[in-house]
Amino acid sequence: MILYPAIDLKDGNCVRLLRGEMDAATVFGTDPAAQARAFQDAGAEWLHLVDLNGAFAGHPVNGAAVEAILAATSIPAQLGGGIRDMATIGAWIERGLSRVILGTVAVENPALVREAAGAFPGKIAVGIDARKGKVATRGWAEETDVDATDLARQFEDAGVAAIIYTDIDRDGAMGGPNTAATEALARAVSIPVIASGGVSSMEDLAALKATGVIAGAISGRALYDGAIDLGAALAF
Template sequence: MSLKDFIIPAIDIKDGKAVRLFKGDYNQITVYSDNPVDLAKDFEEKGAKHLHIVDLDGAKEGFSKNFKIVENIIKSVSILVEFGGGIRDYQTIKNLVSFGVSRIIIGSMIFEKKDEVIKAIFDFQNKIVIGIDAKDGKVAIKGWIETTEKSPLEIAKEFDNIPIWGFLYTDISRDGAMVGPNIEATEYLAKNLKHPVIASGGVSSIEDVKKLFKLKDLGVYGVVVGKAIYEGKIRLEDL
């Protein structure tokens, strides 16, 4: 795997536009593109091998408003697309599979409808990613608005022995802040889990990516990068 292949560009969608939040705060938002489909095509042209798409409206409100955009992105690119945000029931997962989503990220639903999550994991083997969003060492849900009492590893262990694709670990305090990823927490999870871990949150430079890339043999599969690409700190076409 090359360094470029390790990077998963992020497209966060709110009100039909590609945006970034600062530390998960819906009141601190920057719009980067009015057309997420064109942005996805641009990432592919620059050599991205996969895309990370989040429906921020869905994550906050509990149902996706942007499925049509996701469907259009999948039709417009030939690379892998992983998607999360507002997925709260089995039927939604089934619909996303039928759209052609490669990996489906489940977060809040594991607390609300765990039985349906387990059914989806076995029905759509190796397609489900368990999204673990951490705030001060505890897992946060519902668009990062509510915090649970469980640690990331506690949650992950509940799913590590069944046929998921892997885990997505996000440190909310670093997301969109470009202060560097949580290397230690990512490494700790990867060392203690059988399935791959995708890192997310805080990447500010190619040096940050290289630090995570060194953990690939421990099970770190890739890193989601958003703001650092949008702000020109990382240029896919230069890698």
């Protein structure tokens, strides 16, 4: 299981939201590139980046911060938030991004996900953000009737590298991830599933790893708050 330290970008800063609310943002740093370097120096194998402004705007907003992170680090990074067309996907991969996360378009334009996965093998992930099992889109502002597992199954044969599953009600709340729902999703599809939302202790990581089927875990606030020691977590 891979641990992905998260850098959520809002107005050029490193922040964490509480349950996806933009007005409930806590700023943890004003130099995202320095934070990315610190994660790399601690031994992180991957970085998870989110353009929060972009998720709402529908196009990249924190591009300069992402480019600074890519310039400052040598480990692979994945990015989500406001990436909704082939031109943007291609541009980010050209700039050195290892994986692009498609969320809203996975619901609204699944054909684009298939096209992108075919054009950029191994570099496209699907972000599935859900409340009570139902997918939310556009920065979690719009709820749908789409079942998270049904959405994931649509991409079984598309060549998608990973699914990032976020339980919105757990995100940033430091209350633990929805391990049961994440495990159920991982068992329902053959695509590797990465857990996100509420991963806030070593016990959480142990529970996710113990399922034997969850490929990764994303953690943000717990690393900034010190609830999880990154070095110890990576060693585990």
